[in-house]
Amino acid sequence: MALVTSAQRQRRRIAALLTPGLxxxxxxxxxxxxxxxxxxxxxPKLGGGVIWELTGDAWDEITSKGRxxxxxxxxxxxxxxxxxxxxxxxxxxxxxxxxxLRRSARGALVVATALGGLAGINHLASSYNNYTxxxxxSVVWSVWATAVCIGLALPxxxxxxxxxxxxxxxxxxxxxxxxxxxxxxxxxxxIRFVLSNTGPLNNAIESLGLDRQVFLNTRFAVLLGLxxxxxxxxxxxLYAAIERSDRAQMxxxxxxxxxxxxxxxxxxxxxxxxxLTVGSVMVFVLSVSQYLVPTLLGGGKTNMIANLxxxxxxxxxxxxxxxxxxxxxxxxxxxxxxxxxxxxxGADLL
Amino acid sequence: MTHESSDASTGERPERGSVTLQGVTKRFGKTxxxxxxxxxxxxxxxxxxxxxSGCGKTTTLRMVSGFxxxxxxxxxxxxxxTTGVPPHKRRVNTVFQSYALFEHMTVAENVAFGLRVKGFDxxxxxxxxxxxxxxxxxxxxxxxxxxxxxxxxxxxxxxARAIVxxxxxxxxxxPLSALDLKLxxxxxxxxxxxxxxxxxxxxxxxxxxxxxxxxxxxxxxxDHGRIHQLGTPSEIYERPASRFVADFIGETNLLExxxxxHSGGMPAVRMATGELVPLAEADNGSTVPDRKLLxxxxxxxxxxxxxxxxxxxxxxxxxxxxxxxxxxxDSTRATVMLADGSQVVALRYNDAGHHPFGQLxxxxxxxxxxxxxxxxxxxx
Ligand SMILES: Nc1ncnc2c1ncn2[C@@H]1O[C@H](COP(=O)(O)OP(=O)(O)OP(=O)(O)O)[C@@H](O)[C@H]1O
Ligand SMILES: [Mg+2]
Numbered sequence: 001m002a003l004v005t006s007a008q009r010q011r012r013r014i015a016a017l018l019t020p021g022l023x024x025x026x027x028x029x030x031x032x033x034x035x036x037x038x039x040x041x042x043x044p045k046l047g048g049g050v051i052w053e054l055t056g057d058a059w060d061e062i063t064s065k066g067r068x069x070x071x072x073x074x075x076x077x078x079x080x081x082x083x084x085x086x087x088x089x090x091x092x093x094x095x096x097x098x099x100x101l102r103r104s105a106r107g108a109l110v111v112a113t114a115l116g117g118l119a120g121i122n123h124l125a126s127s128y129n130n131y132t133x134x135x136x137x138s139v140v141w142s143v144w145a146t147a148v149c150i151g152l153a154l155p156x157x158x159x160x161x162x163x164x165x166x167x168x169x170x171x172x173x174x175x176x177x178x179x180x181x182x183x184x185x186x187x188x189x190x191i192r193f194v195l196s197n198t199g200p201l202n203n204a205i206e207s208l209g210l211d212r213q214v215f216l217n218t219r220f221a222v223l224l225g226l227x228x229x230x231x232x233x234x235x236x237x238l239y240a241a242i243e244r245s246d247r248a249q250m251x252x253x254x255x256x257x258x259x260x261x262x263x264x265x266x267x268x269x270x271x272x273x274x275x276l277t278v279g280s281v282m283v284f285v286l287s288v289s290q291y292l293v294p295t296l297l298g299g300g301k302t303n304m305i306a307n308l309x310x311x312x313x314x315x316x317x318x319x320x321x322x323x324x325x326x327x328x329x330x331x332x333x334x335x336x337x338x339x340x341x342x343x344x345x346g347a348d349l350l
Numbered sequence: 351m352t353h354e355s356s357d358a359s360t361g362e363r364p365e366r367g368s369v370t371l372q373g374v375t376k377r378f379g380k381t382x383x384x385x386x387x388x389x390x391x392x393x394x395x396x397x398x399x400x401x402x403s404g405c406g407k408t409t410t411l412r413m414v415s416g417f418x419x420x421x422x423x424x425x426x427x428x429x430x431x432t433t434g435v436p437p438h439k440r441r442v443n444t445v446f447q448s449y450a451l452f453e454h455m456t457v458a459e460n461v462a463f464g465l466r467v468k469g470f471d472x473x474x475x476x477x478x479x480x481x482x483x484x485x486x487x488x489x490x491x492x493x494x495x496x497x498x499x500x501x502x503x504x505x506x507x508x509x510a511r512a513i514v515x516x517x518x519x520x521x522x523x524x525p526l527s528a529l530d531l532k533l534x535x536x537x538x539x540x541x542x543x544x545x546x547x548x549x550x551x552x553x554x555x556x557x558x559x560x561x562x563x564x565x566x567x568x569x570x571x572x573d574h575g576r577i578h579q580l581g582t583p584s585e586i587y588e589r590p591a592s593r594f595v596a597d598f599i600g601e602t603n604l605l606e607x608x609x610x611x612h613s614g615g616m617p618a619v620r621m622a623t624g625e626l627v628p629l630a631e632a633d634n635g636s637t638v639p640d641r642k643l644l645x646x647x648x649x650x651x652x653x654x655x656x657x658x659x660x661x662x663x664x665x666x667x668x669x670x671x672x673x674x675x676x677x678x679x680d681s682t683r684a685t686v687m688l689a690d691g692s693q694v695v696a697l698r699y700n701d702a703g704h705h706p707f708g709q710l711x712x713x714x715x716x717x718x719x720x721x722x723x724x725x726x727x728x729x730x
Contacts, residue, residue, distance in 0.1 A: 012624075174415055246448075246450065246453070248446055248448050248450035248452075249450050249453070250445070251417060251437075251450065251451070252444070252446060252450035252451075252511075253452075253463065253467075254417075254436075254437045254438045255415055255417075255437055255438070255442075255443055255444045255445065255446075255512075256463050256464035256467065256511065256512075256515060257438045257439075257464050257467050257468050257515065258438055258463070258464075259438060259467070259469040262467045266463075266467070267452060268453040270452075271454075273454075
């Protein structure tokens with residue numbers, strides 16, 4: 001008689017529990033994902049869809065030097081590699097910054113190098129072809145949105161966490177989340193109205209005796225939209241991390257003679273690092289795939305990756321090209337996630 | 351230690367390592383956590399703040415380290431007023447109750463922290479860290495993280511991290527309370543050794559009277575934000591100044607008596623049962639007739655004899671009835687019921703095979719007694 005050990009039974013039970021989830025992941029992500037990669041290698045059909053004939057046209061298109069490009073470096077292959085490197089390096093400050101800030105000098109150096117590299121590669125990618133320009137812009141703006149979100153959310157989270165009464169804390173947290181109770185479309189239109197030439201912001205500026213400014217359809221408007229949409233995803237993990245952090249460690253640092261900035265960099269930041277990482281990943285991923293914000297606030301002049309996808313699938317009816325863009329996009333996202341999940345903080349994400 | 355005598359003469363000039371609390375009060379809203387405390391801690395002294403939970407020990411310590419400002423009164427460290435001086439500028443270090451080790455740093459980095467933020471160069475830091483780790487016997491754990499250490503090891507890292515800064519005063523907030531009994535006893539010796547080797551002032555907070563008694567030069571017994579008694583362990587143990595102190599420090603018999611002046615040439619008090627009990631010296635109003643007082647006698651000092659045995663004239667002798675005999679392993683505990691219903695407890699070590707209370711059994715008429723220097727009178 002074959003005896004079933006408890007370990008075996010345990011394994012079977014786990015398998016049974018995981019089956020629906022794994023099936024769902026296979027059907028919803030892996031199959032369409034593979035399909036997208038295959039589509040990117042097929043021939044476009046007029047009016048949408050594909051003809052099942054293999055071709056590298058789509059990849060050629062997005063990796064070759066643009067017609068109006070004035071950049072003259074590298075070959076087609078290295079261009080693709082460099083575009084990927086740009087995205088990878090863009091995620092470095094998020095991960096490495098959070099990882100190394102403990103040694104403040106080294107942390108600052110890493111962040112500065114990463115941001116410098118990002119700027120350089122952004123410049124190259126922007127002038128290479130239209131596609132790399134859109135990728136570079138999406139990544140750069142998402143990094144900016146993440147940085148601005150950290151800057152705004154950290155003092156806010158510290159403030160909320162330092163309130164004495166539970167009720168005040170909860171009320172403030174709810175206030176942070178209120179925007180989520182209205183539809184994203186309505187919210188984005190509302191910002192559009194506020195920023196418009198005849199909107200409240202310009203009215204206020206005029207009443208101060210200044211000239212009306214163009215806010216709408218500028219980079220400023222897009223960044224504002226990205227930050228506005230993603231801010232709660234930074235506040236909540238930071239708040240949770242601060243609440244969980246061991247305040248005694250900060251007191252210990254002061255007791256040992258650390259000045260307030262040293263306490264902040266050497267103890268506070270490492271303590272809340274998991275929250276910082278989780279928040280940064282959420283804000284970055286959310287921003288880099290934004291569609292409504294660049295459409296409604298950027299006025300089509302300043303496209304991001306999602307607009308490019310919409311264009312290829314919806315208007316240009318070049319599905320393979322859209323699929324190639326999507327593949328590259330997924331690759332960037334997966335790579336940047338790998339940087340994070342591959343490290344200790346990943347455990348807090350999963 | 352002999353600080354008492356040597357410092358009395360130099361009391362005018364406070365030394366490095368002294369801590370003075372003058373009328374220090376701390377209020378949190380309506381709660382008075384510390385209530386006008388006066389305390390002089392001498393340089394190199396090991397002083398314990400002993401008291402039950404919530405009596406204001408931690409608050410007192412936090413005012414010395416600078417994390418709380420007194421609501422009124424002032425604190426001097428090494429003779430200098432500390433009002434308004436932030437924690438990182440005080441030459442005082444703390445061993446926190448929860449250790450508060452930096453989880454993201456190794457043991458060596460933890461110990462080096464205080465030196466690093468003060469800008470010591472790398473080689474000096476390394477030398478001092480190695481010395482401190484040697485002192486707490488953790489040299490081989492330098493590269494571990496706090497999560498990989500046992501409670502006792504963490505405790506010693508916290509100690510090393512504090513003492514490496516060569517503070518003038520070391521504050522310890524219940525540093526042993528998270529450890530098990532064995533380890534706690536070992537760490538008591540370790541702490542005493544460190545105190546002797548370092549020659550620092552230790553202010554040690556505890557709610558464990560055993561700890562305070564075995565390690566301290568002096569103990570301040572606290573309750574409700576006040577110091578009830580300040581004295582050497584033996585003073586506190588032998589001559590508790592109040593019912594609270596007598597109750598808090600070890601087990602003690604507290605008997606209601608009234609002042610009776612003198613009897614047979616000796617100061618004496620009268621028990622509620624009528625017997626006159628002689629005292630070693632007249633104190634705390636025992637000479638005032640009919641003054642209500644408490645008599646404190648440690649169970650170890652109480653003798654129990656059969657009622658028909660004669661007792662010595664300068665011994666207390668009170669009639670009662672054996673109520674209970676309790677075998678405790680290393681000792682036996684006898685409870686005697688007096689005529690007025692009050693109880694007296696006597697404790698005796700068991701002597702291999704011998705019953706420490708002889709043939710006495712519950713229900714037997716007995717006499718409880720104690721020598722007159724065993725009793726101490728407390729004003730109630
Ligand atoms: N930050 C604070 N806000 C309000 N009340 C406080 C604060 N800190 C302490 N208290 C109150 O002051 C009193 C003394 O607290 P403290 O922490 O000094 O006690 P303790 O003697 O250290 O007790 P334990 O042995 O439990 O640690 C308590 O009643 C406590 O509730
Ligand atoms: Mg305490």
